Amino acid sequence: MADVRVGISGWVYPAWRGGFYPDGLVHRKELAYAADQLTSIEINGSFYALQRPSSYAKWRDETPDGFVFAVKGGRYITHVRRLVDVETALANFFASGVLALSDKLGPILWQLPPNLQFDAERLTTFVALLPRTTTEAGVLAQRRDDKLSDDRVLTVAAVERPLRHAIEVRHPSFAVPAATALAREHGIALVVADTAGRYPRIEEPTADFVYVRLHGDIELYASGYTDAALDNWAAKIRGWTAAGLDVFAYFDNDAKGYAPFDAMALLHRLGDPGHSTPFSGVVGE
Template identity: 25%
Template sequence: MKNKILIGCSSFYNSFWKGVFYPENLPSKQWFDYYCQHFDTYEFNGSFYKFPTIRIFQNWYNKTPKDFIFSIKVPKEITHLKKLNDCENRLQEFYEVCQLGLKEKLGPILLQLPPSYVFTKEKLETILQILNYDFQNVVEFRHESWWNDEVWNAFKEKGITFCSVSHPNLPQTIFKDFPLVYIRFHGIPKMFYSSYSKEELLSVSSQIKSKQGFVYFNNTASEAGILNALELQKISGKQ
């Protein structure tokens, strides 16, 4: 994947996309197949709500093209309920389920931490100790206190990617000096709904064109996400 940015969405099952992306007469059971004809990556968020099984991921593996890549979100029981405390074995189990189920189609493992997870040196050390470095780890913070040199330097030393987030309450930094570029567009000013202009997408594309990584649109509560993803593909010459 050298010097390649993969573009996709954080969901696909969306009735707002009928007639905009999905053909009007296409049955919903064929929506993901159609998505895979236009995108070569998908950010799987279902694992955030329910701990996955190997069989579930094997099913996703079997219905995707050869070179398709999944990014997988860590369950909220680990990141939001336990907040990484006393869950080393559970996280390792998650890594193993992802690897056994998705094999070579497994891309980054995304840990999204809640806004209440404010920076401390102890929490940073917890993150550094709990991760399995055999995998591509991406960490998304929702509190601005984590935007600091101590965190960035530690992540670079360990090969962890600091997630770039487009979020109403967070800095809009596009991070390019980590193992991967990993950008999540959540929607501004209205989270999950707002669309991004062509000018905004052009700016991002120009910043990351020589990098490798992933860009996902999570503004999928409307038609904005899919239209933005298609526009960024066009800008990036991927259509």
């Protein structure tokens, strides 16, 4: 059966306290609370800076069995280097502790900047560098440079698993058959991005899974999804899973706190696939 995961992009949002997060819930319990309401979460701190193996291990241990994290690739790779000459940067990223997630490691997300146009040669060179198994990721991680000290490095995978990659494009030049054909050839998912019409929305599957990011359909990062809109996304997801495709869907409309509630509402429409047990943590100290 196809796997369906629904969650949120990040979980540390002070404005959610007293809303999604109950009053009195200690901050260190927020990940555990969110993970018990949802079935996956994107780690987005990894986009801004290299994390530590101890952090990934902590996040792994704070979430229920069967939970899955997606990990957002570093902006140094996508926005600064713009996918060019990034082998060492990729080695540093995978050496920074991603493998500590073990069997909770889901897809790796690579979000491209809005001004990066489709260039077949550039993209082909980049995706050829991406490890396709955790073992390959460990081998690549061993080619890190001295940017990471030895106590901040993990280059051994505890379990041998396939690695999936998704690319979120934001320049209209990617909305062409050549881009989808290239992604399909390499088994890379082009993200289905709902961005209130600002960026391209490519819904053609190009891998054995579909990666959806829901940033808001009316106001980017801010608007909530109506019942009708959620019904529509649930129908799309059922269509993809009927075709045998796994689906990972993340709500990023966090500005006004809609994301977790929309994610739970979508899970409810899908019959709560893979949902964990109710939160059993302690509220308050």
